[in-house]
Amino acid sequence: MSQETNPTVREVNFDGLVGPTHNYSGLAHGNVASMSHEGLVANPREAALQGLEKMKSLMDAGYAQGVLPPQQRPDLGALRALGFSGSNAEVLARAAGEAPQLLRAVCSASSMWTANAGTVTPSVDAVDGRVHFTPANLQSSFHRYLEPETTARVLGSIFRDEAHFAHHPVLPATPAFSDEGAANHTRLCADHGEAGVHLYVYGRQAFGGDDVEPRRFPARQTLEASQAVARQHGLKAAQTVFAQQHPEAIDAGVFHNDVIAVGNGPVLLYHEMAFRDEQGTLDALRAKMATPLIPVRVPTEAVSLDDAVASYLFNSQLLSNPDGTMTLVVPGECQEREAVWRCLQDHLLAGHNPIAEVVVKDVKQSMRNGGGPACLRLRVALSEAERAAVSGRVLLDHALYGELTAWVERHYRDRLAPADLADPQLAEETLAALDELTRILRLGDVYPFQRC
Ligand code: SUG
Numbered sequence: 001m002s003q004e005t006n007p008t009v010r011e012v013n014f015d016g017l018v019g020p021t022h023n024y025s026g027l028a029h030g031n032v033a034s035m036s037h038e039g040l041v042a043n044p045r046e047a048a049l050q051g052l053e054k055m056k057s058l059m060d061a062g063y064a065q066g067v068l069p070p071q072q073r074p075d076l077g078a079l080r081a082l083g084f085s086g087s088n089a090e091v092l093a094r095a096a097g098e099a100p101q102l103l104r105a106v107c108s109a110s111s112m113w114t115a116n117a118g119t120v121t122p123s124v125d126a127v128d129g130r131v132h133f134t135p136a137n138l139q140s141s142f143h144r145y146l147e148p149e150t151t152a153r154v155l156g157s158i159f160r161d162e163a164h165f166a167h168h169p170v171l172p173a174t175p176a177f178s179d180e181g182a183a184n185h186t187r188l189c190a191d192h193g194e195a196g197v198h199l200y201v202y203g204r205q206a207f208g209g210d211d212v213e214p215r216r217f218p219a220r221q222t223l224e225a226s227q228a229v230a231r232q233h234g235l236k237a238a239q240t241v242f243a244q245q246h247p248e249a250i251d252a253g254v255f256h257n258d259v260i261a262v263g264n265g266p267v268l269l270y271h272e273m274a275f276r277d278e279q280g281t282l283d284a285l286r287a288k289m290a291t292p293l294i295p296v297r298v299p300t301e302a303v304s305l306d307d308a309v310a311s312y313l314f315n316s317q318l319l320s321n322p323d324g325t326m327t328l329v330v331p332g333e334c335q336e337r338e339a340v341w342r343c344l345q346d347h348l349l350a351g352h353n354p355i356a357e358v359v360v361k362d363v364k365q366s367m368r369n370g371g372g373p374a375c376l377r378l379r380v381a382l383s384e385a386e387r388a389a390v391s392g393r394v395l396l397d398h399a400l401y402g403e404l405t406a407w408v409e410r411h412y413r414d415r416l417a418p419a420d421l422a423d424p425q426l427a428e429e430t431l432a433a434l435d436e437l438t439r440i441l442r443l444g445d446v447y448p449f450q451r452c
Contacts, residue, residue, distance in 0.1 A: 005124065005193050005194045006123075006383050007191070008384035009122065009124060009191075009192045009193030009381050009382065009383045010064050010192060010387070011063075011380070011381045012064040012065070012066050012379070012380050012381070012382050012387065012395070013063065013064070013065055013066065013317065013379055014066035014067065014068050014114055014377060014378045014379075014380055014394070015051060015054065015065070015066070015067055015114065015376050016051070016068050016070065016111055016112035016114035016117070016376055016377075017048060017052070017067055017068065017070050017112070017437075018044065018050075018051050018070065018109055018112045018366065019044070019048075019070030019109035019111065019430070020044050020070070020073075020411060020426075021044065021074065021107045021109050021416065021430060022042050022043075022044040022048070022109040022112070022365065022416065023042045023107065023108075023109070023416045023417070023418055023420075023421065024039060024040040024042050024368060024369060024418070025038060025105075025108060025143075025418050026038025026039065027104060027105060027141060028141060028143075028369070028370060029141070029217065030216075030218055030220075030250070030253065030255045031253065031255050032370070033368055033369060033370035034368075034369045034370045037368040037369065039417075039418060041417045042365065042368075042415075042416045042417075043365060043414050043415060044365075044413055044416050045408060045409065045412035045413060045414045047109075047112075047365030047366060049408055049409075050361075050363050050364065050365055050366070051112065051363065051366065051376060052401060052404055052405055053361075053362075054329075054363060054373065054376070055396055055401070056396070056401045057359075058319070059396050059401070061327075061359075062322075063319055064382075064387070064395070065396040066390075066394050066395050066396060067394050067396055068111075068114050068117065068154060068158075068378065068394065069154060069437055069441055069443065069446070070109060070434070070437075071109075071111040071146075071150045071151075071447075072150065072430075072434060072447040072448055073107050073108065073109060074092065074106045074421070074426075074430070075106040075146050075448075076088055076091055076092075076106075076427070076449075077448050078106045078146055079091050079092075079095050079102065079106055082099075082102060084098075088427055089424035092423075093422060095422075100418075104143075104418055104421060105141075105142045105143035105146070106143070106146065108143040108144075110143055110369075111147050112366060112371065112376060113183075113366075113371045113376060114376065114377055115181065115183040115256075115374060115376070115377060116144070116147075116180050116182070117136065117151045117181055117378050118135040118155065118181045118182065118378070119133075119134050119179075119181050119233075120132065120378065120380050120381075121187075121198070122187070122192070122196070122380075122382075123164070123386065124193060124194065124195055124196070124381075125195060125196055125198070125233075125235065126166075127234045130163075130165055130166045131164060131380065131381075131386060132165075132166045132167075132232070132233040132234070133155050133159060133166070133168065134167075134171070134179075134229050134232055135152045135155060135170045135181075136151075136180050136181030136182075137170045137172070137178070137179045137225075138179070138180060139175070139178055139179075140175075140178050140218060145173060150446060150447065150448070152170060154443065154446050157391060157392060157443050157446055158390060158391055158394055159390065160391050163389070164386045164389045165389070168229075168232040168233070171225055171228050175222070176207065176222060176224055176225075177206070177222060177228060178219075178220055178221060178222050178225055179221065179222075179225035179229065180220045180221050180256055182258075182378055183256035183257065183258040184201045184202065184220075184221040184245075184256055184257045185200055185201075185226070185229075186198075186257070186261070186263035187199075187263070187381075188263050188265070188268060188285060188289055188293065189265060189266065189289075189290075189291065190265065190290065190291035191265065191320075192265070192381045193381075193383070194290070194291070195290060196239070197240070197241060197285060197289045198235060199243060199268075199281075199285060200226035200227075200229070200240065200242050200243070201221065201226075201243050201244070201245050201274075201275070202219070202221045202223040202226050202242065202244060202245065203219025203220060203221050203244070203245045203250055204219035204221075204223070205222060205223045205224065206222045206223070207224060209223070211276075212247050212276070213247055214247040214248075214251045216250075216251040217250050217251055217253070218255075219245070219247070219250055220255055220256065221256075221257075223242055223244075239288070240288075241281065241285055241288060243275050243277065243280075243281040243284070244276040245260075245274065246273045246274060246275060246276050247276065248305070249271075249305060252305040252306065253305075253309040254273075254274075254308075254309060256375075257274065258314070258315055258374050258375065259309065259312065259372075260274040260308060260314050261274040261275075262315070262316055262317070262318050264319065264320060264326060265320055265354075266289070266291050266293055266294045267294045267296060267318060267326060267353065267354055267355070268282075268285070268293060268294070268295050268296065269296040269318060269328075269348070269355070270296070270297060270298070271298045271303065272298065272299050272300055273300060273305055274314075294353055296348065296353045298314075298343060302343045303343050307337050307339050308340075310333065310337060311331070311333045311334045311340040312330075312367065312372035312373075313334050313340050313343070313344070314374075315371075315372030315373060315375060316328045316373055317329040317373045317374050317377065321357075324354060325355075325357070326354045327356070327357040327358075328344075328348065328355050328357070328358050328359070329361055329373050330344065330358055330359070330360055330361070331361060331362075331363055331364075331367055331372045332360055332361065332362045332363075333364075333372075335360060344358050361373055392441050392442045393440070393441050393442045394441055394443075400440075403440050404440065407433070407436065407440060410433075411429060411430075411432070411433035411436075413426075431447075431449050434447055435449075435450065438450065
């Protein structure tokens with residue numbers, strides 16, 4: 001590692017702004033919420049405002065908050081590449097008539113879940129003292145495979161100062177290197193500015209091994225992908241632990257590790273079914289961490305896998321407070337399940353661990369597509385100098401919050417059904433809104449329609 005500890009490092013949560021085409025198309029196989037809400041009428045305006053409200057309340061509580069823009073949807077370039085031609089309106093009409101599933105995929109607002117945007121290694125852990133980024137290839141579904149190109153451009157634009165930030169290529173978009181980013185990566189450490197150990201959780205091995213694969217739903221992360229990201233970032237064996245996700249959890253709808261575990265600092269909050277080898281995973285972490293691991297285990301008898309998936313208890317944000325305590329930001333659905341709410345009160349808050357506060361947030365619009373508070377954010381630990389080197393206007397303050405809220409209210413619809421996606425007016429509205437957004441966020445021309 002290049003540096004000693006750096007006390008100025010803080011975790012910045014970069015939340016994805018929900019895009020104007022947010023809808024329920026049931027695109028995500030293995031994601032129970034997405035599959036069961038297919039066809040519902042979505043409210044993109046409410047979705048974006050719920051996300052902004054979460055960002056604002058965390059900013060007001062003193063946490064560093066950033067924002068990442070949505071992607072260009074419909075992705076007309078993707079439709080053209082698949083052989084649909086003519087004007088934008090003709091391309092949309094042809095896709096709607098001949099391949100409605102493709103139209104739905106190119107309209108997904110899935111880039112809101114920035115925990116899948118990529119994997120980040122803070123500078124304190126990197127040999128060259130820079131923050132390292134790899135955008136996730138998201139190759140396991142077509143609608144998400146469309147994201148990494150723009151993600152790379154957005155991350156490259158915001159973290160463009162080469163003295164502080166290093167960007168790596170997206171892994172080959174093929175099943176062997178299936179990568180879903182930070183949703184399967186947890187950094188454990190004492191304070192954010194101290195050396196950390198990186199826990200990578202994978203669902204299957206591409207090139208053999210003794211893994212037992214899920215039978216019902218796909219495993220979206222491979223060991224080989226996680227190893228490649230760690231290698232790109234220059235991490236040594238002493239800094240990494242690779243653990244297999246429990247296949248039964250994947251089959252119950254746990255399509256990412258962040259649906260069943262969340263870590264921050266030395267705390268790892270997890271369900272007993274999170275890892276195939278629970279004890280081996282904890283032992284490996286303990287052997288490599290410089291500070292004692294604080295495992296907070298939730299047994300099945302307290303919260304069943306079904307309750308964990310339905311409530312997204314583990315898709316909470318675990319945030320560090322200056323007094324050493326931690327705050328858990330849970331989705332409103334946790335209040336609706338008695339066992340989960342009881343676990344929060346009796347097991348987590350009353351237990352012997354740093355979790356001292358539970359904050360409930362309503363992100364229902366995102367939750368219906370399987371995205372809770374933790375899916376909506378990409379954690380980037382940055383030193384004071386690195387925060388100063390961030391380009392664009394993406395660190396939230398009250399003025400930016402006000403402008404983004406007004407922008408959403410000006411441009412977003414409050415009703416969107418899958419059948420509305422063919423409306424050429426929706427595409428026009430969206431492009432106009434995004435063009436304005438790049439000016440608000442001072443990002444430059446990151447969208448394909450601005451570059452042709
Ligand atoms: O990849 N849902 C996303 C949810 C991602 C949640 N992210 C984390 N757990 N970190 C997914 O399954 C549904 C989109 C739709 O059906 O329109 C979707 O892509």
